[in-house]
Amino acid sequence: MQNGLANRKTERLTREGLDRLLLALGGNRDEAAARYERLRERLVFFFSRRQFILAESLADEVVDRLASRLSTGEPIEVPESYAYGIARLVAQEEGRRSIREAEANRHYTRNISSVFDTQNEGEIQEAMEACLGRHSEEDQKLLMEYYTSRGRALIDHRRQMAEALGMTSNAFRKRVFRLRRAIESCVRARLSLEDGTR
């Protein structure tokens, strides 16, 4: 799951390193923090796709190294591109050891399982219903039309929905995705809250 900037563990990433990183990411602190999160999201994606189990920890490792380089005063023009270079290096290093060995030798403080792993389907379903219910009937219908259509007519059906709303297919799709992600965020928050109160 996403980890906010405030929740980042700081054993290795010093305050100075973090400040330098945010400075390198530009803008005000909020904008830099948002850009940081987007960078971290890409790093997690990078390691996940390469099937590293500890993708989040490896992403943090890259961020730590990037901050460390910045602390030495090394000029880095585009932090994201530089981070990609570090990520490849970390992936190579990690690939040289077996995942089992890596797990045994590292001291990870973050739980790599998802809160969903301990939740039963009924609880997820219940949270989903509650979160969906917070949206308008129109939004619910939109999602239902979008996600419950099946078969060969699916693409045509979605195109017709977009046309009915006066939108391009792509803009329509983005709208549905935004709506769905908002509902998913709500479910995550709800389940995390319940998990924390147990």
Add this chain to the structure above:
Amino acid sequence: MNPSSNPGEFRDFLLDRLSPEQAEAIEERMFQDEAFFADLQDAEDDLIEEYVTDALDSAEAKIFAARIERDPDLRERVALRRALIRTLQRIPAEVARTEPPRATPVRRRMWSRFLVPGFALATVILFFVAYTAEHGNGVPSQATGTAKTASGPAGTQQEATAQATAVLFLPAHGTRGGVQQPSVLHIGSAALVRLELETPSEESSTRWNVQIRDANGTVFSADGLGPRQAGVVSYVVAEVRASLLPPQAYQISLSPQASSSGGVSSSWDLDVVK
């Protein structure tokens, strides 16, 4: 979609069917280009949907299942999608039979609203109060800027919980050019965003097309307008659900329909903020 994004290539990338060189090129690009990465995430969303609905062929499903097994975040997203689809499938059948939301009902609602006697007057009063609160002067001045919002901290606070209102100032008939003044609309907890048109002249018999666009294209469009009144006139151009306007930058454009007898096209930049 980003012009350089290739859905087929994304799919192959996500299912590990590209050469290492091709895969690295995509990885490199996703670190350089956020829009490209967003498209890649959308492609992964599609794969999740196909996996959950058993639309992948067996070889693809096997590859994807292996990824899910190793990736807790992906596992979570699959669980969420499955729950969403199941929940949607349980929505009563009578709801499913209704038409998808269309732009035209908004227009119908708008026209029927204008049939209510006194509504236009109430709108003018509302605008007048909001404008006076902010400027201490009831008459809008073209010289001091003709695009603004009348909601948020200095605007119609009493309506903020249910509705946010953007007042679009249209230059007088015959005035050349539109208005390009940045504006901020505070939607707060509003459920409805109302676009009102303010014009110092009577735009007789004019029907309008209104479009709201974000960086990805048009998110809302409608046409039509209510009855005209002489002098300073304010009336609703369109109503949009706030949930359709997530906080970001938009451009609103208002243009007369070809068959109309008058009107000047205008456009406004609008930043919607919480």
